[in-house]
Amino acid sequence: MSDPISALTEAGLAPVTDPDVLAAHAVDHAGLVPPGRALALVRARSTEEVATTVRVAAEYGVPVVPQGARTGLAGAATAVDGALLLDLSPMDRIVSIDPVDRLAVCQPGVLNAAVSAAAAEFGLRYSPDPGSWQISTIGGNIATAAGGMCCVKYGTTPEYVLGLEVVLASGEVMRCGRRTAKGVAGYDLVRLFCGSEGTLGIITEATLKLAPIPAERLTLAAVFDTTADAGRAVTDIMASGAQPSLLELIDNTHLRALEALRPMGLPTEAAALLLVCADANPVEELAAVERLCAAAGASEVHRATDAEEADALLESRRSAYHAMEKLGTVLVDDVAVPRSRLAEALDGVQAAAERHGVLIGVIAHAGDGNLHPNIIVHPEDPASLAAGRAAFDEILEMALAMGGTITGEHGVGLLKRDWLERELDPVNLAAQRRIKDAFDPLGILNPGKVLTR
């Protein structure tokens, strides 16, 4: 066999080389990262097929780019030149749900929402809720250490991953982690793979922690005339010891875009709207939040009167990106700052918008200090694109200056690998490279993602 395509075919796989198919699979949802030209697409149906693909890649020295639903926002799933695109979405089986041990075992191509749907029968859910939860896969969620709206109380994806099966760069299959609630046997390889974006190995099965579905949830909306007041409300809520199960901020730009998309009476003159949910002692909890919002200067605090109204409010938050898309192409940024500096960060983003003459709206997982500045550009106009990119970079710079991070939850991928070198000190960066080399000495696993080499 003289080439990887023949070798894959010989091994019983069906690599697809049709240029249209490859082009359709070349990118994820990240902007600003032009894809390379892939060699072939392999649709994996089993761990064995993943291992075979990696072995062929190692033999011929070609890159492997693992892909799921390609809903990522940092280009981790973007094609690189000469790569085998390894589509794991056919591996979409929920292997088991165990209600007593509160575990789900599933393949990487299972959708996030499907795990919760299967667990709901037992009063359980899979807590992590990235914005893409209805369309993104568990494998991708783990590979990017995905966040979401419930993190402020329930934490992020890695806290819900107990065990993994991983195909290593050698083609060997490794199991790590456990099925028990606790365990400290050896280095925590599970956590190392969480957020490694397919650069250290390819996840082929995951053992996930399930949690009880909260019995009741109430929702509140608070309207603020200044970002400073909204920021103060967030810091006061979090400093009070409250444990909101959701604490989101929608800025004026998004409020207007949402109202334009579908009128529902949002306060389009407000500087910011806070959405707050509580699910432990929700009546008492929201009463406390209400007082704090009022004290911080909210011009209006409104408790959703029923589940329908609450759902509509949360749905508006989920539609934020879609609403902005009506205004142009959206460059999605993602930074986190210490939550005490939220208001300052919001003002900094607006200053960047004005300085570069671009429209930027911010939605924020406010309780976590995690901001998504959505930058509107018009790609047919090079000046607009350049201005958007300049604002994008300035926001990253600002986050670092505030003691924050260049990515709160979307990951590094291709989009921010240069910025990773700004965030991490050289000793840390060298350690990251040693880990990459230890797991992928030939550099075939998603090369150029996360780390520049």
Place this chain on the structure above:
Amino acid sequence: MSDPISALTEAGLAPVTDPDVLAAHAVDHAGLVPPGRALALVRARSTEEVATTVRVAAEYGVPVVPQGARTGLAGAATAVDGALLLDLSPMDRIVSIDPVDRLAVCQPGVLNAAVSAAAAEFGLRYSPDPGSWQISTIGGNIATAAGGMCCVKYGTTPEYVLGLEVVLASGEVMRCGRRTAKGVAGYDLVRLFCGSEGTLGIITEATLKLAPIPAERLTLAAVFDTTADAGRAVTDIMASGAQPSLLELIDNTHLRALEALRPMGLPTEAAALLLVCADANPVEELAAVERLCAAAGASEVHRATDAEEADALLESRRSAYHAMEKLGTVLVDDVAVPRSRLAEALDGVQAAAERHGVLIGVIAHAGDGNLHPNIIVHPEDPASLAAGRAAFDEILEMALAMGGTITGEHGVGLLKRDWLERELDPVNLAAQRRIKDAFDPLGILNPGKVLTR
């Protein structure tokens, strides 16, 4: 300079070589692991002194064994031949408490209890509560990924570590992690260091996540005549969606030892006592737990009438080890099994006790399926010691056969490194070794701990 002692002295450190001092610092609280003979003890007062010590060790090729309060139970802090014992307990400064961002920054020698004491002023606490919390250090807690009683609701130490400063084997100082609530920039080095037992680097500062102190906590005790009933109660409670903040089991052997230590009316004829705390909606939560315990066959369910009684019950749980010490030398085992197999594991431990003719009592973090079989031996009698060791090993074997782990929270250290090779598959073990080599190519950092080489 021709030797490491002179080099350390030259560098301004004061290595102690007094054999009595070295002997006093040679072990932690683990049984069954004879210490090696150390070269010297260095008491570090700063990150720079740690770096200097590691650099000298690297230059002369001598091992460094980091130590804190030496309360560990797996021998991770035990001296090895020719080592520099690096005592980090003088680095005991809380650098800052930030109530809005809910962060504590502290040096490794700070006691676990001291962090919560400092945070309490702001209504916050440092949640992780290993049994040793009043005497163990944050550095040791992180290095062993310590568990505790609140894990069943609040998780273990690693979930509360956001950032670290670490001295690497090269003597370089690395920062990793973040101060923000969320962040996914690069591989998760923080988590890799959690539980690495001083074999990958030496923690010199930690940024910890604080959490609100729960407003109210109620406690319940349920008495069971059979372990099967107690096990069923635990699985029923956890399957019900309840979120107890503590769910501990005390077996008959411990109940009798505790009552002998200090009579307080414990049910010495019972097979097991369950202690359950709740702190969200405690009245409702405990009512549900009470019903489930009764339905599972509890012969008595008693709600603590006041905080004093609740404290006395929890204090009895905390005295379990001390009570057993009155009966002989205690070999502390630590296994975790899927919680659905708790009763089976309890019966398996008693079968091992009978088979080997040794007394074994079990206390368990029942909600997590984490058992501590405490094995009584009389070291002056070699047959007793051999029988205890045989039972110890048989319990590890049983845990693995049940899909569990050889260590739920105490770690591997010297005590269980051979067993780690039984738990992990060869591909995983090889990956663990590659990580060790990537961080410590000379093998000077706590050699022989966790991994056999």
